[in-house]
Amino acid sequence: MTNTKKLLSPLDIGPLILANRVLMAPMTRSRSAQPGDIPTALNAEYYGQRASAGLVISEGIPISPGAKGYAYTPGIYTDAQQAGWKRVTDRVHANGGLIAAQLWHVGRIAHHSVLPPGQAPLAPSAIRARSKTFAFDENGVPAMVDCDPPQALSEKGIAAVIEEFVQAAKRAMAAGFDLVELHGANGYLLEQFLSVSTNQRTDGYGGTLENRARFVLEVVDAVSAAIGAERVGIRLSPWCPPSVNDMDFQVEARDITLYLAAALSVRHIAYLHLAEWPGAPYPPGFRNQLRSAFTGAIIVCGGYQQDSAQALLEQELIDAVAFGKPFIANPDLPRRFALGASLAEPDGSTFYGGDARGYTDYPSLPSRS
Incomplete structure (x- = not known):
């Protein structure tokens, strides 16, 4: 049986003690009640089934109507949405788990069919993404459609978006996250x-590396002031390839990530979560540099298996691993790791939208008699 001692050991993150280091990654599933993008009892069942994760990280939750880019994603900007998420967190807690809310603004990865009437996508610069998003076609049918041209945020607009993050964080706490x-x-x-590929501003939010990092740090500072830095994590994806939402985050990826890591460490946030890309390993020495720059918990995600996760944990370069697709089909993933049990494979045709099929109907292992 594979050694899982480190993978299944407890971990302190912020004010929490996680039961294990097998985290559930954030995954868009596009299942919410309409109209209103409201979390439902089905969402509560789905997350509750996976509460044995050391930490469940929710799907991306739009922080405002203008932050939305995908159809049927549950938001957190109305009272009804907040109440829906309370059902989710109550179920996770009742099942002994912990859960984080991933707060999301898609920026330019949006289409007018899911935005408020007359509103264009918002971005640092008016550069259209050569990408698609899951919205509605000209016949009102859910489909992958081209992203619309975005509008560059003014400095007043930037301040408004920061406040939306703050209000969403407050609602998340009120909802029990x-x-x-x-x-x-x-x-x-x-x-x-x-990224210089998407940010061509000439004001205090563009140009130099420090200026381009300013918005991220201002969001972190504002949210930390509202709910406490010890309850704030952030997900980054250095070396994000162009195939992901037309994002070229190759230039300065090391420098800007290490700059942010040091700045976030001084702010004493709970964790730094890195999305990684299979087939694109980090350059030599980067993990050691990151560990030196950031003193909080480091989480990684991206194609890890039980063995590869355990091996990296044993090097003490990371603290936890988030698993995506394995958690879709294996709601009891930590137990399967502990027993060395085989893993079920998820049905990709049911990832986005739909009902309980491919969502809450994957079985857990039978209980011991």
């Missing part, structure tokens, strides 16, 4: 400010 994770990865708004 244990932590919030700021989505700064995968080509969405926060990462769009970081």
Whole structure:
């Protein structure tokens, strides 16, 4: 049987003690009640089934109507949505788990069919993404459609978005989440400010590396002031390839990530979560540099298996590993790791939208008699 001692050992993150280091990664599943993008009892069942994760990280949750880019994603900007998420967190807690809310603004990865009437996608610069998003076609049918041209945020607009993050974080705490994770990865708004390919501003939010990192740090500071830095994590994706939302985060990826890591360490946030890309290993020495720069917990995600996760944990370069697709089909993933049991494979045709099929109907292992 594979050694899982480190993978299944407890971990302190912020004010929490995680039962293990097998985290559930954030995954968009596009299942919410309409109209209103409201979490439902089905969402509560789904997350509750997976509460044995050391920490469940929710799907990306749009922080405002203008932050939305995908159809049927549950938000956290109305009372009804907040109440829906309370059902989710109550179920996770009742099942002995902990859960973080991933707060999301998609920026330019959006289409008018899911945005408020007359509103264009927002971005650091008015550069259209050569990408698609899951929205509605000209016939109102859910489909992958081209992203619309974005509007560059004014400085007043930037301040408004920061306040939306703050209000969403406050609602997340009121809904019972244990932590919030700021989505700064995968080509969405926060990462769009970081990259020279998407940020061509000439004001205090563009140009130099420090200026491009300013928006991210201002969001972190504002949310930390509202709910406490010890309850804030952030997800980044250095070396994000162009195939991901037309995002070229190759230039300065090391420098800007290490700059942010040091700045976030001084702010004493709970954790740094890195999305990684299979087939694109980090350059030599980067993990050691990151560990030196950031003193909080480091989480990684991206194609890890039980053995590869355990091996990296044993090197003490990371503290936890988030698993995505394995958690879709294996709601009791930590137990399967502990027993060395085989893993079920998820049905990709049911990832986005739909009902209980491919969502809550994957079985756990039978209980011991």
